[in-house]
Amino acid sequence: MAVYTDIAEEELSEFIAGYDVGELLSYKGIAEGTENTNYLLHTSQASFILTLYERRVEESDLPFFLGLMQHLAKKGVTCPLPVQRRDGSMIGRVAGRPAALITFLEGMWLRRPSPRHCRAVGEALARLHLAALDFPQSRANALAPADWRPLWEKAKPQADTVEPGLAAEVEKDLGELLENWPRDLPEGIVHADLFPDNVFFLEDEVSGLIDFYFACHDQLAYDVATCLNAWCFEKDLSYNLTKGTAFLAGYQSVRPLERAEIDALPVLARGSAMRFMLTRLHDWLVLPDGPLIKKRDPMEYIRRLRFHRQIASPSEYGLETA
């Protein structure tokens, strides 16, 4: 559970009075998520999510994230809508943290997505990429390859406590990735964290995408690689070719990948695995333990790194390369 910040009822009622959403009836901390603190709120008008932005979100980036959600929703990509305060702004402050109220989306995220769900996510990701092409704001990726080394340097001294030999292995991988990172692929706004817990389904249809707080300008195929990692590996960390094929076919049915993007997929997938391994390893080693702090296992992403390292051709992900 990630509830980093407690809110007193009085304080919350006062905060809610800044919005035209009725009276606060109840609220509770949400037992999901890693980065921010989320509360589910019921008011006399509707249900909402209150997000308090924590450590990895810069307050100056909030207009980008919230504006992107508005832009996407207008273009038919279902995602939460930020609620405006009475004074017209979308960003408030509660318990000493920047905060926003967003609309509640119906649906559930899937613990065990099927190939059919993977295809649907591929389609949704490609639609998001196309819908965001004319979004006028931009934000650099704060976890791009140039940011990996500083994160690594903090975790490295203790890395071998997670698995002996890890420090040397990651050091070598990092060097290779930084040297071979592609630079000239089609770019746009990427979600950058479209994991299963950020995609809601109603029956077998995608009902909405959430958590745009890593969204940024980057190479579009990097997002494809991130989803391959997040959606197409099994619990035993084997790659599920059927899911990979379905995801990629879904994506390409909306936005066909260019040849250069296909060729770059193994290095992008490896790099994306490195990015998530590093944030997980950092948190694993550096964050305090606590019942309300959720840490995720870095080894799940080391295992993905090892898989991608031995890929000889992008066709191994389930792509037609002819």
Ligand SMILES: Nc1ncnc2c1ncn2[C@@H]1O[C@H](COP(=O)(O)OP(=O)(O)OP(=O)(O)O)[C@@H](O)[C@H]1O
């Ligand atoms: N708009 C929404 N409608 C319904 N539920 C939501 C909404 N936004 C968030 N939630 C709930 O809150 C949980 C955590 O939200 P979110 O993924 O945004 O948090 P996070 O800490 O940023 O997580 P992550 O680990 O993915 O970065 C979700 O799994 C979901 O249960």
Ligand SMILES: N[C@@H](CCO)C(=O)O
């Ligand atoms: N999706 C991330 C956590 C939130 O950034 C992970 O699984 O490591």
